[in-house]
Amino acid sequence: MNFTEADRYYQQYKSCRVVADVASDDVMYNSGQDWYFYVGESAINAVLSALTLSRLSAVKSVLDLPCGHGRVARHLRAAFPNAELAVCDIDPAGVNFCADKFYGRPILSAPDLTSVTLGGPFDLIWIGSLFTHVNRDRAERWLRYLCEHLGKDGVLLASFHGSFARDVHLRHYPMIGADAWMRIEQQCESTGYGYEAYPSQDYGISFSRAGTILDMACAIPGTRILGYTERGWAEHHDVLTIAKTDRAQDWINAANRYPSD
Numbered sequence: 001m002n003f004t005e006a007d008r009y010y011q012q013y014k015s016c017r018v019v020a021d022v023a024s025d026d027v028m029y030n031s032g033q034d035w036y037f038y039v040g041e042s043a044i045n046a047v048l049s050a051l052t053l054s055r056l057s058a059v060k061s062v063l064d065l066p067c068g069h070g071r072v073a074r075h076l077r078a079a080f081p082n083a084e085l086a087v088c089d090i091d092p093a094g095v096n097f098c099a100d101k102f103y104g105r106p107i108l109s110a111p112d113l114t115s116v117t118l119g120g121p122f123d124l125i126w127i128g129s130l131f132t133h134v135n136r137d138r139a140e141r142w143l144r145y146l147c148e149h150l151g152k153d154g155v156l157l158a159s160f161h162g163s164f165a166r167d168v169h170l171r172h173y174p175m176i177g178a179d180a181w182m183r184i185e186q187q188c189e190s191t192g193y194g195y196e197a198y199p200s201q202d203y204g205i206s207f208s209r210a211g212t213i214l215d216m217a218c219a220i221p222g223t224r225i226l227g228y229t230e231r232g233w234a235e236h237h238d239v240l241t242i243a244k245t246d247r248a249q250d251w252i253n254a255a256n257r258y259p260s261d
């Protein structure tokens with residue numbers, strides 16, 4: 001997508017009023033209104049920047065997973081008002097809220113995402129803070145599964161806890177108990193990906209090295225890594241960007257390098 005096309009979405013977003021209704025049970029709102037809306041807008045900046053690196057010419061279908069109660073979905077709806085928006089989470093209240101407020105197609109998730117029928121293919125998949133809570137096996141399998149749901153040249157952005165997550169945990173707010181955090185750091189040191197579940201839950205906190213996430217993405221066939229941005233979402237989470245454009249696709253000639261397929 002060229003800058004002019006991306007700018008059309010940006011101008012659209014800027015001219016549209018982002019829905020301000022926040023669900024009373026949206027725990028993401030606990031950090032306050034300014035942060036809540038800044039985080040959503042930051043996702044749009046990350047998405048539009050990613051689109052300029054892609055070969056996609058228009059965004060007609062979007063998947064927000066996990067949508068929560070729409071911290072980002074409300075901004076996606078504003079930037080892509082004519083797109084089909086699918087909203088998926090394991091929390092039915094969040095899915096229903098997003099479906100109602102942002103005209104989304106509701107998808108109720110399950111503990112293993114690969115058992116969920118997502119529909120698609122999608123031009124854009126936004127994954128804000130899902131892999132930050134799962135182990136490496138899930139992150140690898142789910143990332144691959146989600147890439148299978150991208151349409152041709154579609155773009156996926158996924159957030160991870162990168163090196164700044166350590167500062168957030170130590171200096172701002174602890175995300176998990178100190179012992180569990182130490183084990184996460186040890187695993188990360190030895191394998192590049194650490195994870196510990198919250199007490200008696202199948203869900204917790206992960207922390208990963210950029211290189212490990214890039215290795216994960218390199219192993220997904222038929223895709224191309226468009227970028228990995230440290231603190232690319234709200235100056236906090238790292239963001240991996242992948243396109244469903246084959247990294248092995250050959251040039252056809254010097255003037256028009258890409259096959260028209």
Ligand SMILES: C[S@@+](CC[C@H](N)C(=O)[O-])C[C@H]1O[C@@H](n2cnc3c(N)ncnc32)[C@H](O)[C@@H]1O
Nearest residue numbers: 028066067068071089090091109110111128129
């Ligand atoms: C930190 S919140 C982020 C929510 C949203 N992306 C946002 O920015 O507000 C993590 C979300 O992951 C959801 N979740 C956990 N396990 C899931 C699964 N297996 N499938 C889909 N969503 C899941 C939770 O219900 C929660 O809404």
